[in-house]
Amino acid sequence: MAEENWIEVGSTDSIEEEDLIRFDHGDKTFCVYRLTDGFYATDGYCTHEVVHLEDGLVMDDEIECPMHQGVFNIKSGEALSPPACEDLKTYPVKVDNDKIYIKID
Amino acid sequence: MKKKILILGGGQSALYAAREIRRNDEEASITILGEEKQLPYERPPLSKDYLLNKKNEEDLVFNNSKILDDKKIFYINTNIEKVDFNSKTLVSNNQKEYSYDILLIATGSENNKIKLDNNLEDEIHYLRNLEEAKIIKKKIENKNNIVIIGGGFIGLEIASSLSQLNKKVTLIEIGNQLMGRIIPKPIADLVKDTHEAAGNKIILNKQILQISKYNENYKILLSDNSELEADFIIAGIGSKPSVSLFENTDLKLDNGILTNEFCETSIKDVYAAGDVSNFYHPLYKQYIRLESYQHAQNHGICAGKNISGLKIEYTSIPWMWSDQFNLNLQLTGICENFDEIIERGKDIENGIIYFFLKDKSIKGACGLGVAGKVGRDIRITTKLAEKNVIVDKRILGDESQKLNKLISK
Structure with a gap:
């Protein structure tokens, strides 16, 4: 894959553990998470209704939508609890020199 | 032995119970007997995205119908009109008999209706199921002066949707605040402000005395003798548990079907879940009956576990939402x-x-x-x-x- 697909999100200390930040790039929006074992990224909007997951609650490996409590696995994107039934898209993340990068296709 | 499980009612509790039973028991035969033609679907969008044309009928069906096929859960569209708990049999209005080893009652709740002393009762619309939502959506196309009776969640959600469809909306509430049964007044007042800012008229502390009709329009007489005109009327004035089928049976009823913390009713092998159940909540140490999406789902799942032989208490903390504007x-x-x-x-x-x-x-x-x-x-x-x-x-x-x-x- 072309090197330019890796987009810089920010520094690793910009996200607290078990938390997330919103990251907008072009016309797309993402969530970037810091879990106990590393950084992860998903689409920003819940697959149930258009509401941003940045205000959701991160618990272990899961993100819960703040509007209707749909739950997704952050690492796989799997929709775990209704009303969400469509999986959330996930993106590769790497850390280089304390900077977080996500690969957007 | 392969257990024969019948679920009476085809809503959210029924579906989630069926899925949970299948998760724990690959053998059991699971049949949902529902009054509606549609497979179990989500009700919350009916008053919002469905009216606003953002979601269509197919979008509302839970996941998709495939999930029922995959899990060998049968859905039969039928009206049950008799229950015999002794012979463990249900009888439909076309005299078909369905027998069970275990029965889950998930008949939900039904709308309270406005009583009038003329023949206009049938012209007042209610929104609980897809058929009613379809009718409302079609009929309001050429209406523009709509009165909503009742300032609870459903009335306000419909008012919000109709406002977004550029309809003139007047909402009448009998109490001194909106959503008075459960929402604190400061929050209710903020919701009222939002509706009014969008152009909806909210009238509190007024009762409907009479509704009459002239030509194609309605005249609504309020308790202060003022009059409103409307070309369409929708009411949302609360609901009651759907228990008429059990009224002359041994099943213990009190504001719904009395159910313990394991979703068990007073009759062996008969369970109840969702809106229809007045259940004992171990954390609150009292009986409560809830009408919400989360409860319908979680109580159904809990009933499914208990039907499968797992002894699981229902301790879910109530949670509900309403989306308006x-x-x-x-x-x-x-x-x-x-x-x-x-x-x-x-x-x-x-x-x-x-x-x-x-x-x-x-x-x-x-x-x-x-x-x-x-x-x-x-x-x-x-x-x-x-x-x-x-x-x-x-x-x-x-x-x-x-x-x-x-x-x-």
Whole structure:
């Protein structure tokens, strides 16, 4: 894959553990998470209704939508609890020199 | 032995119970007997995205119909009109018999209706199921002066949708605030302001005395003798559990079907879940009946576990939401019998939450904000209420401090 697909999100200390930040790039929006074992990224909007997951609650490996409590696995994107039934898209993340990068296709 | 399980009622509780039974028992035969033609579907969008044409009928069906096929769950569209608990048989209106080893009753609830002393009762519309939503959606196309009777969640959600469809809307509520049964007044007042800013007219403290018709329009006489005109009337004035089928049976009823913490009724091998059940809640040590999406789902799942032989108590903390305009209102726990209220947040752009405490522990909360802004803190409140922990009030009331830190790991 072309090197330019890796987009810089920010520094690793910009996200607290078990938390997330919103990251907008072009016309797309993402969530970037810091879990106990590393950084992860998903689409920003819940697959149930258009509401941003940045205000959701991160618990272990899961993100819960703040509007209707749909739950997704952050690492796989799997929709775990209704009303969400469509999986959330996930993106590769790497850390280089304390900077977080996500690969957007 | 392969168990024969019948689920009476085809809503959300029924579906989630069926799936949970299948998860635990690959052999059992599972059949849902539903009164509606449609496979189990989501009701919340009916008053919102469905009316607004953002979602169509197919979008509402839970996941998709394939899930029933995959899990060998049968759905039969039928009207049951007789139950015999002794012979363990249900009889439909076309005299077909269905026998069971275990029965789950998930018949839900039905709308309270407005009583009039003329023949206009049938012209007042209600919104509970897809058929009713379809009719309303079609009929309002050329209506523009719509009166909604009842200022609860459903009336307000419809008012919000109709306003977005550029209809003139007047909503009449008998009480002195909107959503008075469960929502604190300051939040209800903010919702009222939002509706009024969008052009909806809200009338409180008024009762309907009479509805009459001239030509194609209605005249509504209110308790202060004022009159309103309307070309379409929708009412949402609460609901009651759907128990008429059981009224002359041994099944114990009291504001629904009395159910213990394991979803068991007074009759062996008969369970009840969802809106129809008045269940014992071990955390609150009292019977409660709930009408919400989350409860329908979780109570169905709990019934499914118990039917499968797992002995699981239902201890879920109540949670519900309402979406109106761009706002999301959420309620968790029990917001009564409190001795202290703490306010968090100042404006609905970032969310306002009222926390209800008793003996320093948090019992519930109600919040209102632009979509997504109160959910996280309401969810954390649910977790705190489950554990009945004493919380640091300064953190609760200080928007700059995250509530995550109140949840001990």
